[in-house]
Amino acid sequence: MMKHSKGILVVVSGFAGAGKGTIMRQLLENYDNYALSVSMTTRQPRQGERDGVEYFFSSREDFEKKIAEDGLIEYAEYCGNYYGTPRHYVEQQLLSGRDVILEIEIQGAFQVKKKFPEAVLVFVTPPGAAELKRRLVGRGTETMEVIDRRMRRAAEEAEHMGDYDYLVVNDDFRTCAEEIHRIIQASRRKPGCNEEFIEEIKAELKALSKGDN
């Protein structure tokens, strides 16, 4: 009977270069109980980005309308563009029993936790700062100036790591994805995800302990 429980809302954050994207793909490939939420943004699509896949692209006006009608479970503005998570898809998937993963920034993560206290916040980190720098440099696509900016940002973000529910080290992406999967599965055993079961067994125990049966 615990199988009919609602899905878990999972927030995954982490430093740029921590390997979140690869881990998400691994999770979605290996397990079919996950749904990845697609963010909405007002920024222009980049080459190759498709509406509804990488992002839902929206006008500023439509985005602000969404905010006004409480249609986003979190949002933030970066560099003059809005980014947010549409509420409808998330709630629909949770109700159907699927676990929904949001890959979002720290600021959004804490907004989600406020609205969904049962949400599980996972922070992905490389084994160390030197390794993070090595990965950013290794990409070979960014200037040293951009890499330095990312490192400074990571130092700021690290101040909030301790406020996440779980901290996962991405040493090997397969192991890391497996670890996140187990954390999510364990979270399904929290009482908040099994209220129906608790009420049922309470009522049943009361009935049977009165000797009605």
Next chain:
Amino acid sequence: MMKHSKGILVVVSGFAGAGKGTIMRQLLENYDNYALSVSMTTRQPRQGERDGVEYFFSSREDFEKKIAEDGLIEYAEYCGNYYGTPRHYVEQQLLSGRDVILEIEIQGAFQVKKKFPEAVLVFVTPPGAAELKRRLVGRGTETMEVIDRRMRRAAEEAEHMGDYDYLVVNDDFRTCAEEIHRIIQASRRKPGCNEEFIEEIKAELKALSKGDN
């Protein structure tokens, strides 16, 4: 570096007849990172019980001395006898990195949570109340009066199920032990168990983002 973390303190409670004993044995057999705490009691040893194995048997005087010197992490009195968990063994095992399991009653469980907020409280339940009664009757060792008393007690205990961190259904004891194992492993990823790692990476990120390296 996250391997050097302290062990997890795990409290397992559940209705009499839920199968906690079998699950504990399964956990200790299958994994070597667990240490089972042995309770101290003032009740008389029953046939076959050995001091230091089933319980540490103690005089009332010695038990009260332990209480006075804060040598127990939880204790309670049932039917005129004291039962408690000696602090020394638990702390020693946690420091050495082993996960310590306490199989104790609800009252003690919440005492532990107060003193060790990082402790993980697991409640084991059969799939339903009818199944619980079937198991108690099936043992064939108890009178119907005793069974009725246990069922009433279960109904009372069920009121506190929702205050545990996790709720695990014992349908098959192997699956159930595996599930508890995973819950404990996931708990090792909580920030509170990885403070050293967090401080290290914070310091390292600060150093590297200043361009010192």
